[in-house]
Amino acid sequence: MDRRRMSGCDFWRCLGFIKNFINFLKTRQKELVVAYRL
Numbered sequence: 001m002d003r004r005r006m007s008g009c010d011f012w013r014c015l016g017f018i019k020n021f022i023n024f025l026k027t028r029q030k031e032l033v034v035a036y037r038l
Helices: 002-037
Strands: none
Touching: none
């Protein structure tokens, strides 16, 4: 039971990390597009 609860915690932490990573990529993409146009 504890192991399942722990994996659930890891899942949500992983999900949050993926969301932050996607947001980081989005902001980076804007910068890259601007740099590419220049």
